Amino acid sequence: MADFNQIFNDIKSQLGPLAEQDLKEFAGQGKQDAEAFLEQSRANLAKWVQQLAAKEINQDEFTFLVESQKAAAEMTALQAANAAQVRIDQFRDSVFSVVVKTAVTAVAGTV
Amino acid sequence: MKPLKNACVVLAFASLLIGQFGCGTTASVLSSTQFSASALKTDKEIKAEALALIDRAKNRAPYTDAAADVDQLMTKVDQTISTEQGRTKNAPTVAQWQKIKTQLTNLFALWKKQGSCSPAFADDAKSQVGGLFDILIKTENDKRKQS
Numbered sequence: 683m684a685d686f687n688q689i690f691n692d693i694k695s696q697l698g699p700l701a702e703q704d705l706k707e708f709a710g711q712g713k714q715d716a717e718a719f720l721e722q723s724r725a726n727l728a729k730w731v732q733q734l735a736a737k738e739i740n741q742d743e744f745t746f747l748v749e750s751q752k753a754a755a756e757m758t759a760l761q762a763a764n765a766a767q768v769r770i771d772q773f774r775d776s777v778f779s780v781v782v783k784t785a786v787t788a789v790a791g792t793v
Numbered sequence: 794m795k796p797l798k799n800a801c802v803v804l805a806f807a808s809l810l811i812g813q814f815g816c817g818t819t820a821s822v823l824s825s826t827q828f829s830a831s832a833l834k835t836d837k838e839i840k841a842e843a844l845a846l847i848d849r850a851k852n853r854a855p856y857t858d859a860a861a862d863v864d865q866l867m868t869k870v871d872q873t874i875s876t877e878q879g880r881t882k883n884a885p886t887v888a889q890w891q892k893i894k895t896q897l898t899n900l901f902a903l904w905k906k907q908g909s910c911s912p913a914f915a916d917d918a919k920s921q922v923g924g925l926f927d928i929l930i931k932t933e934n935d936k937r938k939q940s
Binding site: 726729730733738739740742743746747749750751753754756757758760761763764765767768771772775 | 910
């Protein structure tokens with residue numbers, strides 16, 4: 683009979699590094715994206731303030747542009763949420779794969 | 794008795810695993826965010842149409858010249874939102890489409906109210922709307938399976 687505790691410990695030892703690697707990559711990419719977005723927002727806002735002062739755009743147009751930058755921030759957050767969901771799905775699939783492989787191997791070895 | 798014990802071990806793992814993911818149905822637990830080549834194609838097509846339309850505002854073109862095309866574009870946007878709502882685990886993309894729809898609606902309403910747009914504004918509005926579509930396209934690309 684396969685030793686349940688042994689199989690469980692086997693699975694645990696495989697899942698730890700898997701989760702750590704996935705999360706580290708995701709957090710690193712998220713930080714880079716946020717920094718790039720902030721830099722781009724600053725440059726855009728400076729430009730639009732200047733255009734408003736020079737009467738190249740009117741106040742309604744200025745408001746639309748600022749709103750569109752806010753929409754871009756929200757869309758970037760939604761992109762990150764989607765990427766996190768994809769990572770979770772992939773991690774879950776990896777967990778299933780590790781559990782099934784480890785359990786089947788252990789059980790087959792005892793038959 | 795051995796096969797029965799082995800089956801019990803496998804079942805114990807399966808229930809342990811399902812338990813990790815809360816109280817959802819098994820189908821919901823196992824469903825995934827899926828990449829769609831067709832959705833990506835639609836994203837790119839509507840982006841191109843929207844930007845071409847905004848381009849027409851650059852030379853102080855009157856809104857009335859573009860009104861029919863604006864209506865057509867917004868109908869396509871509504872149809873796309875309906876399609877996206879039918880996809881599994883797709884809430885972020887649906888919310889992104891709704892934000893794009895709001896921005897396009899506000900932009901065309903402003904163009905209509907003013908009759909025409911200032912060239913500097915049309916330039917930046919095009920770039921901003923293009924940026925929103927780029928984020929939407931990246932989001933779809935992120936759904937591709939990574940090895």
